[in-house]
Amino acid sequence: MKTAGELISRKKQQDVYTIAPEATVLDALRLMADKNVGALPVLKDNELVGIVSERDYARKMVLKGRSSYATPVSDIMTAAVVIVLPQQSLDECMALMTERHLRHLPVIGRGRLIGLLSIGDLVKEMVAEQAETILHLEQYIRGE
Structure with missing residues (x-):
């Protein structure tokens, strides 16, 4: 079974877009729209302090009728971030x-953010693994 680190290293888009906790929610929304991502890790002094997502914005x-222009990301981010290590399996x-x-x-290696896995990344990888397994089984059945 592949690991989080292996999947991060093979991703076509390896850039991890981040935002500071003092940035405005509008800044976060613009960055997410510009980069076509659904969440941004929130970093302060290169340390992961939260994650902000489209879901956080909506909820x-x-x-709550709040202003995106005046609200800092730190007010809506999820501070209790669930992380994984590179050696953890998919x-x-x-x-x-x-x-x-x-x-x-977020994938944390050597104390720093090295990547961000989405549910789509995992589903895509599992579908590819299953297709490969099916191909090998078909070849085995045919005696190839």
Whole structure:
């Protein structure tokens, strides 16, 4: 089974877009829209202090009628971030995401953020693994 670190190293888009806790929610929304991502790790002095997502915006801003122009990211970010280590298996990552209802998992290696896995990344990888397994089984059945 592949690991979180292996998947991060093979991702086509390896840039991890981040934002500072004092940035405005509007800044975060612009960055997410510009980079076509659904969440941003929040870093202060290169340390992960939270994660802000479209879900945070919808639930903590829109539904409460707050201003995106004046609200800092730190007011709506999720501070209790669930992380994974590079050596953790994709099965472990999927279990965490399912159990905790998460869409994004920061990967921390050597004390720093090295990547961000999305539920889409994991599903895509598992579908590819299953397709490969099916191909090998078909070849085995045919005697190839």
